[in-house]
Each structure stands twice: as structure tokens, then as C-alpha cells.
Amino acid sequence: MRRYGKHTDEDDIRSRPNRKGTRPRTNIRPAHEDAAEGMVLTVDRGRLTCLVDDRTILAMKARELGRKAAVVGDRVALVGDLSGKKDTLARIVRIEERSSVLRRTADDDDPFERVVVANADQLAIVTALADPEPRPRLIDRCLVAAFDGGLTPLLVMTKSDLAPPDKLLELYGHLEIPYVVTSREELETGDAAQRVQEHLDGKITAFVGHSGVGKTTLVNALVPEDRRRTTGHVNAVTGRGRHTTTSALALPLAGEDGWVVDTPGVRSFGLAHIDPSRVIHAFPDLEPGTVDCPRACSHDEPDCALDQWVAEGHADPARLYSLRRLLATRERTEGD
Numbered sequence: 547m548r549r550y551g552k553h554t555d556e557d558d559i560r561s562r563p564n565r566k567g568t569r570p571r572t573n574i575r576p577a578h579e580d581a582a583e584g585m586v587l588t589v590d591r592g593r594l595t596c597l598v599d600d601r602t603i604l605a606m607k608a609r610e611l612g613r614k615a616a617v618v619g620d621r622v623a624l625v626g627d628l629s630g631k632k633d634t635l636a637r638i639v640r641i642e643e644r645s646s647v648l649r650r651t652a653d654d655d656d657p658f659e660r661v662v663v664a665n666a667d668q669l670a671i672v673t674a675l676a677d678p679e680p681r682p683r684l685i686d687r688c689l690v691a692a693f694d695g696g697l698t699p700l701l702v703m704t705k706s707d708l709a710p711p712d713k714l715l716e717l718y719g720h721l722e723i724p725y726v727v728t729s730r731e732e733l734e735t736g737d738a739a740q741r742v743q744e745h746l747d748g749k750i751t752a753f754v755g756h757s758g759v760g761k762t763t764l765v766n767a768l769v770p771e772d773r774r775r776t777t778g779h780v781n782a783v784t785g786r787g788r789h790t791t792t793s794a795l796a797l798p799l800a801g802e803d804g805w806v807v808d809t810p811g812v813r814s815f816g817l818a819h820i821d822p823s824r825v826i827h828a829f830p831d832l833e834p835g836t837v838d839c840p841r842a843c844s845h846d847e848p849d850c851a852l853d854q855w856v857a858e859g860h861a862d863p864a865r866l867y868s869l870r871r872l873l874a875t876r877e878r879t880e881g882d
Contacts, residue, residue, distance in 0.1 A: 578639045581623035586616050586664075587796045594638065598628055605636040616641050618794040618807055619664040619750060646696035648752055651816030659819035663752040663794055663807050668698040670742070672755030672764065676708035681756065682717060686875040687815040688754055689721070693828035693872075694820050697752070700745050701725040704733065704760040720864040733760055739767035746799055752807040754815075765808045769797040822873050829869050831861040846870045 584596040584603070594605050594616055605624055607616060616622055616638055623640035648663040669692040673680050685701070692699040701718060703711050707729040715725070724745060728738035742764065745751075755761035794809045822844060826833050835855025836843065843850055856866050 576639075578623055578625055581625050581639055582628055584622050584624050585796070586618050586620040586622060588618055588793055589616070590793060596622060596624060596636070596638070598624060598630075601630040603628055603630045603636050604634065605638050608637045608639045610639065611641065614641060615661075617661045617664050618796050619666055619752075619805075620644070621665060648691060648695050648697060649819055650691060651818040662809055665750060666697055666752040666807060667749040668692075668700050668745075668751050670700045670702050670745075670751050670753045672702045672704065672753060672759050672761040673714070674705045674708075674759040675703050675711055675714070676705055678756070678758045680714055682714070683875060684756065684815060685714075685718075686872055687817055689723075690817055690820055690825055690872050690875060691815060694824045699723050700751070702742060702755075702764070703727045704738070704764070705730055707731065718868075720862065720868050728764075730760075733763055733767065736767050739764060743768060743799070746804050746806065748803050750796075750805040750807065752794075752809060754809050755811065757811040761811070762808060765797070765806055768799060768806050770800055817875070825873060826869070829865060831865060832856075832869060835860060845873060 582598050584598040584605075587595045587597055587602065589595075592606060594607070596603055596605050603624070605622075605626075607614075621642040622638045623642070624636045625639055626636040627634040628636055644664045646664070646666055647661050648666060648669060649659045649661050651659050669688065671685055671688045671692075673685055689699050701714075701723050703714060703725065706727050711725075711727045718725075726738075726742050726745065728741065732738035732741075746768070753761050753765055794807055796805050796807045798804075799806055826836060826845065832852060832855065835852045836845070838851035838854075839845065840847075840849050845852055852866055852869075855861060856863050
């Protein structure tokens with residue numbers, strides 16, 4: 547006896563048993579070849595603000611995407627009402643392949659990673675030289691996340707009028723990371739933004755930093771208010787509009803073909819998701835020396851081939867020390 551009525555083929559469709567008047571389900575999804583291309587600017591409670599051509603539209607993720615989530619910086623395909631008019635809503639039907647991802651976990655014991663920004667070219671790590679004091683362990687963790695996710699790091703040191711940058715420059719000099727040193731006065735006059743912008747032109751740059759280092763002040767100087775209005779819905783995302791960032795937000799860089807992504811202030815940066823084998827890619831002078839390493843080498847054990855590689859003069863010993871310090875940060879708390 548056939549339970550499901552007329553003949554069906556499991557390779558064709560799946561019929562819902564004992565349900566009248568319902569459409570059969572199919573695994574065939576529309577290609578949406580005529581979908582418009584857009585970029586996600588911010589995400590707020592399931593609603594995504596996207597830039598399509600020269601206008602911002604509000605969208606939601608299509609059900610067919612399942613649990614796959616779109617984040618700030620994602621390149622997406624949209625269908626539906628793309629007018630950007632009030633009370634209209636488009637659908638995101640496809641999330642394109644990502645070129646990079648900035649990921650973090652809530653802490654080192656949390657197995658669930660969260661993608662903060664997609665497709666960014668670089669990560670600007672903003673730290674004050676005093677008031678508040680620098681947190682090298684947090685900087686190390688941000689560097690590891692950048693190297694793991696395919697972003698180029700940029701170190702931005704603020705408040706140089708309160709303390710010199712020498713100690714931090716000595717600590718990170720062997721990593722050959724580009725850096726900018728600014729003072730409080732330069733932040734107020736806009737000179738700091740001008741010098742930082744030289745590293746941002748034509749790129750998508752995510753900014754991270756803990757509270758009080760001047761990150762949002764710098765972003766506000768880089769993206770004047772008239773440019774902020776082009777993104778729409780800014781006030782709904784950034785608290786009171788200028789001082790408190792509660793969700794990542796992509797903003798067009800003033801006068802240039804570039805983007806700044808302001809992220810919420812971080813208190814910690816979990817690295818439970820990091821694969822140490824990917825961090826070595828940021829050290830091209832050391833990576834060839836890992837060929838003779840034992841399987842699953844942590845690069846900080848007696849049999850690690852990198853010691854011999856450095857001893858033979860292929861790389862600076864300080865570079866190996868820097869690599870091992872960054873890898874070890876996964877095992878240490880920021881206060882260690």
C-alpha cells in the first residue's frame with residue numbers, strides 16, 4: 547500500500563506525509579543570478595544594513611541560508627525591495643567567499659568562535675601608552691588573531707605625551723609591524739587621523755582596542771559626520787551616536803576609497819579557535835624551517851626544528867622568540 551498518495555521518487559522531491567494542501571519540499575534552490583551585490587555595514591538584532599551601489603538598505607537573512615550568518619564586511623547577494631525606502635526589507639540570499647576573517651571567542655575555554663569582521667585587509671590595534679597602561683598580552687592576542695585570519699596588523703599607539711613608546715617598540719620591533727605614534731593633542735587637532743589615514747587608503751581596516759585608548763575618537767576623526775550619514779541607521783547601532791560602540795560598524799573613509807570598521811571595546815580576546823599551525827604563515831623567514839619539525843609540533847619543544855634553522859643563520863633568533871611568545875599567549879592569561 548502506498549502511504550503517500552500518488553507515485554513519488556525520492557530523487558525528485560520529498561512529499562510531506564498526511565499533509566494536504568502543502569507544497570512538496572525540494573533540495574533545489576534558486577540561483578538568484580540576478581541578485582544585486584552588496585556589502586554588510588552593520589548587524590543589529592537580525593537586521594543587516596547593507597550598501598548596494600550608492601544607497602543603504604535594510605535586509606534580513608533568507609531562510610535558505612540556514613545557520614550561516616552574515617557579518618560586517620561580508621559581500622552578499624540581495625533580492626527583493628532594494629530601493630532603500632522606509633519600511634522596506636530585502637533578503638540576503640548568498641554570502642560570498644571570504645578573503646579574511648577576524649575571529650574571537652569569549653574566553654579561552656569557550657569552544658564557539660565568533661566572526662567579528664569579514665574581508666578586512668588589516669587590523670589596527672589601538673593601545674594607549676599610559677592612562678590606561680598598555681596591555682601587551684592583549685596586543686599579542688590581537689596579533690595572533692590577525693595572523694590566523696589573514697589580516698595585516700597595524701599598531702597605533704596613542705597618548706605619547708604621557709609616556710614614550712620605546713618599550714612597546716622594542717617588544718614588537720622584531721615582528722616588523724607598521725606603527726603610528728600619536729599624542730592627545732594630535733587626536734584633538736586631527737593630525738593623528740591624517741597620519742593614520744596614510745596606512746588606510748584603499749583598504750578595509752578593522753579597529754580594535756580596550757576602553758579609554760582613544761579608538762572611537764580616532765575613528766570619529768577619520769570618518770566625519772557627513773560620511774557617517776551615508777551608512778544610515780548609525781545612531782541605532784552606536785549608542786548615543788559618537789562615543790559608545792556596541793556593535794561593529796563599517797564606515798567609509800573620508801575622501802578615499804577605503805573603509806574603517808569600528809568594533810566594540812574589548813576586555814579580553816579569547817583564542818580557543820586558533821590553530822597554531824596557521825600563525826607560522828606570518829613568519830616567512832621561519833616557515834621553511836618547520837619542514838623537519840615533528841608532527842603537530844608546537845614550535846616550542848625540544849625537538850622543534852626551528853632551533854636548528856635559526857642556529858644555521860637562516861633567521862634572526864629574536865624572530866623565533868617573538869613567534870613563540872605569540873603562540874604561548876594562548877596558554878597564558880593577560881595578567882601573566
